[in-house]
Amino acid sequence: MRILILGGTAEARQLADRLVALGHDVITSLAGRTREPILPQGEVRTGPFGGVPGLGAYLRAARIDRLVDATHPYAGTISRHAVAAAREAGVRLVRYMRPPWTPLPGQSWIVVDTPREAADSWPAGAAILLTTGHAGLEIYLQRDDCRLHLRMIEPPEIALPPHAELILSRPPFSLAEEMALMRRHGITHLVSKNSGGAQTSAKLEAARQLGVEIIMLARPAYGPAHEVDSVEAAIEALDLPGRA
CATH class of the missing domain: 3.40.50.2000 (Glycogen Phosphorylase B;)
Structure with a gap:
């Protein structure tokens, strides 16, 4: 399947590498703020999409089957755009979100x-x-x-x-x-x-x-999506053909 990952995190790279190993056509999109990013396997695109209309148009033009939002927990704008664009394009969206930290014992x-x-x-x-x-x-x-x-x-x-x-x-x-x-x-x-x-x-x-x-x-609000907190759970949530 053709999968677009909104990346920039270590977990996004891990997910891309796993999906490529499983035989899928993976594109990772990076915002382009880091000059020498560590690149995942598969195709990489850099730069903005142009808001919800641009991302929706890309999903259709590139024939994307699945969309994964694996951006940083504070990349609120692109996460909100992903929700709207996936809905508009009829593409299944999975959001990978790291579990938040909590105060350590004796810490406030x-x-x-x-x-x-x-x-x-x-x-x-x-x-x-x-x-x-x-x-x-x-x-x-x-x-x-x-x-x-x-x-x-x-x-x-x-x-x-x-x-x-x-x-x-x-x-x-x-x-x-x-x-x-x-x-x-x-x-x-x-x-x-x-x-x-x-x-x-x-x-x-x-x-x-x-x-x-x-x-x-505090973390920003992201909008509704199928949210997971591990790479394995993300692969399961994508509901890919051939997986039991």
Whole structure:
């Protein structure tokens, strides 16, 4: 079958590799924000579709039989577009969604809905480790009464002010690495998206051990879809011919 995966995550790559091994024609779509992404097996396309009309038109023109949304849990726009486009094109949609993290024993989070709420929660003089990517960066940088340490895979397109330091790094991160980073910069507050998964979860344990306050951005709403939380479950949910 011809399967389109909206990718960009490690799980999307794993799913593409499995489906190619099963003999299916797989296309993985990447947003194009990462300059040197790790590519899956099968065909890869890069760039936006052009909203719901564009994605729907692509599904029809490319004769897609199944659509998998395996994007990052915070890629809310494309996830919402996938729901509408799949419905319009009559294509079965499966959404892979990592289970969210929950506070560790003895740990509490400040849960917020927006970058503005996150920035407003910091006390003056705080040392912030930002692990939220590029979204909301302009808002965070307004807090010039705090020290900001921005950990990203790709550098931002805007110039950083003196109170902000860029840390370019790609996951996974070990507990020892996270604790060393937080100690080195005297981190008092960690700002994170609730991405789930194991690649970046060590920062939560490091924060617990070091007494670092956690500000967690809540996940966006995605719209209705057949949702699964493992690669195996995604393959089953696709209802592919030849599978018992």
